[in-house]
Amino acid sequence: MATIFGIPLMALFGQLLIGLINGSFYALLSLGLAVIFGMLNIINFAHGALYMLGAVTAYLLLNYAGIGYWPALIIAPIVIGVLGMVIERLLLQWLYKLDHLYGLLLTFGLALILEGVARNYLGTAGLPYSLPDSLRGGHNLGFMYLPNYRAWVIAVSLVVCFGTWFAIERTRLGANLRAATENPTLVRALGINVPRMITLTYGFGVALAAFAGVMAAPIYNVSPNMGSELIIVVFAVVVIGGMGSILGAIFSGFGLGVVEGLTKVFYPEASSTVIFVVMAVVLLVRPGGLFGRRA
Amino acid sequence: MQRGTDPPAGRALTLGTRSQTIAFVVLVIALAVAPFFTYPLFLMEFMCFALFALAFNLLIGYVGLLSFGHALYFGWASYLSAYAAKSWGLSPELSILVGTATAAVLGAIAGSLAIRRQGIYFAMITLALAQMMYFVALRVKFTGGEDGIQTVPRGHLFGVVNLSNDMAMYFLVLVIFLGGFLLIHRIIHSPFGEVLKAIRENELRTISLGYKVDRYKLMAFVLSATLAGLAGATKALVVQIASLTDVYWPMSGEVVLMTLVGGLGTVFGPIVGSFVILSMQYKLAWMGQWVLVIQGVIFVACVLLFRRGLVGELAHWLRIRL
Numbered sequence: 001m002a003t004i005f006g007i008p009l010m011a012l013f014g015q016l017l018i019g020l021i022n023g024s025f026y027a028l029l030s031l032g033l034a035v036i037f038g039m040l041n042i043i044n045f046a047h048g049a050l051y052m053l054g055a056v057t058a059y060l061l062l063n064y065a066g067i068g069y070w071p072a073l074i075i076a077p078i079v080i081g082v083l084g085m086v087i088e089r090l091l092l093q094w095l096y097k098l099d100h101l102y103g104l105l106l107t108f109g110l111a112l113i114l115e116g117v118a119r120n121y122l123g124t125a126g127l128p129y130s131l132p133d134s135l136r137g138g139h140n141l142g143f144m145y146l147p148n149y150r151a152w153v154i155a156v157s158l159v160v161c162f163g164t165w166f167a168i169e170r171t172r173l174g175a176n177l178r179a180a181t182e183n184p185t186l187v188r189a190l191g192i193n194v195p196r197m198i199t200l201t202y203g204f205g206v207a208l209a210a211f212a213g214v215m216a217a218p219i220y221n222v223s224p225n226m227g228s229e230l231i232i233v234v235f236a237v238v239v240i241g242g243m244g245s246i247l248g249a250i251f252s253g254f255g256l257g258v259v260e261g262l263t264k265v266f267y268p269e270a271s272s273t274v275i276f277v278v279m280a281v282v283l284l285v286r287p288g289g290l291f292g293r294r295a
Numbered sequence: 296m297q298r299g300t301d302p303p304a305g306r307a308l309t310l311g312t313r314s315q316t317i318a319f320v321v322l323v324i325a326l327a328v329a330p331f332f333t334y335p336l337f338l339m340e341f342m343c344f345a346l347f348a349l350a351f352n353l354l355i356g357y358v359g360l361l362s363f364g365h366a367l368y369f370g371w372a373s374y375l376s377a378y379a380a381k382s383w384g385l386s387p388e389l390s391i392l393v394g395t396a397t398a399a400v401l402g403a404i405a406g407s408l409a410i411r412r413q414g415i416y417f418a419m420i421t422l423a424l425a426q427m428m429y430f431v432a433l434r435v436k437f438t439g440g441e442d443g444i445q446t447v448p449r450g451h452l453f454g455v456v457n458l459s460n461d462m463a464m465y466f467l468v469l470v471i472f473l474g475g476f477l478l479i480h481r482i483i484h485s486p487f488g489e490v491l492k493a494i495r496e497n498e499l500r501t502i503s504l505g506y507k508v509d510r511y512k513l514m515a516f517v518l519s520a521t522l523a524g525l526a527g528a529t530k531a532l533v534v535q536i537a538s539l540t541d542v543y544w545p546m547s548g549e550v551v552l553m554t555l556v557g558g559l560g561t562v563f564g565p566i567v568g569s570f571v572i573l574s575m576q577y578k579l580a581w582m583g584q585w586v587l588v589i590q591g592v593i594f595v596a597c598v599l600l601f602r603r604g605l606v607g608e609l610a611h612w613l614r615i616r617l
Contacts, residue, residue, distance in 0.1 A: 037415075043415045043418070043419065091595065091599065094599060095598070098602075100414055100415045101355075101361045101415070102598050102602070104361070104363075104415060104418055105361075105551065105594060105597075105598050106594065106595055106599070108548060108551075109591040109592070109593070109594025109598065110591065110594075110595060111591070112548070112587050112590055112591030112594065113587075113588050113591030113592060114591075115587065116584050116586075116587030116588035116590075116591060117588055119584040119587070120584045120585060120588075232422055232423060232426045232544060236419070236423040238419065239412070239419050239420055269434060272430040272433075272434075273427045273430045273431065276424060276426065276430075279420070279423055279424075280424070283408045283411050283412070283420065287411040
C-alpha cells in the first residue's frame with residue numbers, strides 16, 4: 001500500500017476527511033458566533049448548547065414523532081431559531097448597553113441551564129441517531145473510501161457557509177445588516193427596524209448552530225455535553241480567525257479542522273490540544289488574529 | 296462594569312474603611328469559633344474556595360479582566376501539591392509552595408498570551424488555554440487521569456504539627472486564607488492597585504499617562520493565578536485528593552459565579568458568594584443534575600437583576616463600602 005512519510009495514504013486521507021468534517025462544524029459555529037457578535041456585541045456562550053439542542057430535537061423527532069432526518073434538517077433549526085428569538089427578547093435585549101462581559105456571563109448561565117435540563121432527561125451517555133437510508137453507503141475513490149454521509153456534510157456546510165457569506169456581503173438585506181453593525185442609530189433613522197433585525201440575526205445564528213447539530217447527530221452520538229466541549233474549541237478558532245470577517249471564520253474553521261486531522265495522523269497525542277497551540281502561536285505572531293482587525 | 300464606589304481621595308492608600316475593618320473582625324471571630332460548631336471539613340473547603348474567588352476577583356474587580364480559565368491555576372496547583380506530598384514525600388508547607396509556584400509559572404505564560412487581546416477575546420483565550428491544560432492533565436501520567444491523585448497524606452507541618460488532626464489543619468487553612476485576604480487587600484490599596492483601577496476605568500488614558508499597562512496587567516494576572524494556586528494547593532491537602540474536576544471548565548465557571556453572586560469588585564463579596572454557592576451545592580446535592588440548572592438560573596438572575604451581587608447590594612443600601 002502507498003505510504004507518505006511512513007503513514008499509509010488511506011489513513012492520511014481518512015483523517016483528512018474527518019478533519020474536514022470537524023472543520024465543517026467549526027466553520028458553521030464560528031460563523032454564527034461572528035454574525036451574532038457583529039449585531040449584538042455578545043459572545044454567545046450558549047451556542048454550543050443550542051447546537052446540542054438541534055441534535056436533541058432531531059433525536060426526539062425521530063424517536064417520538066417518527067419524523068426522519070430530512071424534515072428534521074428543516075424543523076430543528078426553525079424550532080431552535082424561534083427559541084433563540086424568544087431568548088433574545090426575554091433576556092439578551094437588556095444587556096446591549098452594558099459591558100460585553102455580561103453577555104458572556106448570561107449566555108454561560110443559559111448554557112448551564114440548557115445542558116442541565118438535557119442531562120436530566122437524556123442522561124449523560126450518548127444516544128445513537130441512525131443515518132437516513134438515502135445517505136448510507138459510500139464510494140471507493142481508488143485512494144480512499146468516501147462514505148456518502150460525510151461527503152454530504154462537507155458539501156452542505158460549504159454551501160451554507162458561502163450562502164451566508166453571499167447573503168451578508170452581496171445582498172441588500174446584508175448591506176442593511178452591515179450598516180446596522182457599524183451604526184445602529186443612523187440605520188434606525190433611515191427607517192429600518194433595527195431591534196427586529198437584531199432579533200432575527202440572533203435567531204439566524206442560533207438556527208445555524210441547530211442545523212450543524214442535526215448534521216452532527218448521525219456522526220457523533222447525541223449527548224448533552226456535545227456542545228460545551230465543542231464551543232471552547234470554536235472559541236479558539238474565533239480567536240485565531242478574528243471575528244471581523246465572515247470568510248475568515250469559514251477558512252479558519254475548515255483549515256483548523258484539517259490541521260487537527262493531520263495531527264491525528266502524525267502525532268495523535270497532541271490532537272486534542274493542537275488548535276489551542278495554534279491559537280497561542282497566532283497570538284505571539286499576529287496578536288490581532290489571522291483575518292481580524294486588531295480588537 | 297458595575298463596581299463599588301471608590302474611597303474618598305484622602306484615604307485611598309489606607310487599609311480600607313471602618314466598615315471594612317468591622318466586617319473583617321467579625322469574619323475572623325466567626326471563622327475562629329466556627330469549627331467548634333460545624334464541620335471543619337466544610338469550612339476548610341469553603342475557605343479554599345473563598346481564597347480562589349478572592350484571587351479571581353482581583354482580576355475582574357480591580358483590573359476589569361474576565362478570566363474564564365482560572366481552574367487552570369487552581370487545578371494544576373492542586374495536582375502538583377498532591378503529587379509533591381504523596382510521591383516526593385515533601386512536608387505540607389513545601390507541597391503547598393510547589394503547587395503555588397506552579398500556578399505562578401503557568402499564570403505568567405498564560406497571562407502573557409492573554410493580555411495580547413482585550414475584552415471578550417481575553418475571556419475566550421483564557422478559557423481555551425485552560426481547556427488545553429485540561430487535556431494535558433488528562434494525558435500525562437502523574438495526574439492519574441480519570442482517577443486523579445488519591446489518599447494524599449497531609450503530613451506534619453514543619454515536621455511538628457500533625458495535620459491529620461482536622462483542627463490543626465483547620466487553623467493552618469485559616470492562616471493561609473487570612474494571609475491571602477490581607478495580601479489582596481494590601482495589593483488593591485497600594486499605589487500599584489490604584490494603577491490597576493485606572494486601567495479598569497480607562498486603559499487608553501492610563502497608557503497616555505505613561506504607564507506600561509501591559510506590565511501591570513501581567514503582574515496582576517500572575518498575582519491572581521498565584522493566589523488561586525495557593526487555594527488549590529491547600530485544597531488538595533484538605534480533601535486529600537486532586538482530580539480532573541478542579542481543572543475542568545465548570546470549575547472556572549463556578550469561581551465566576553461565586554464572585555458574581557457575592558459582588559464583583561467588592562472586598563468581601565467573593566467570600567460571601569463562595570459560602571452561598573458551596574452551601575447550596577452541599578444542601579442540594581440530592582438534586583443531582585438540577586444543581587447545574589439552578590446555577591445557570593442564578594447566573595442569569597445575577598446578570599439581569601443584581602449586578603452588584605449580595606455584598607454590593609448590601610453596601611449600596613447601607614451606603615458603606617464592603
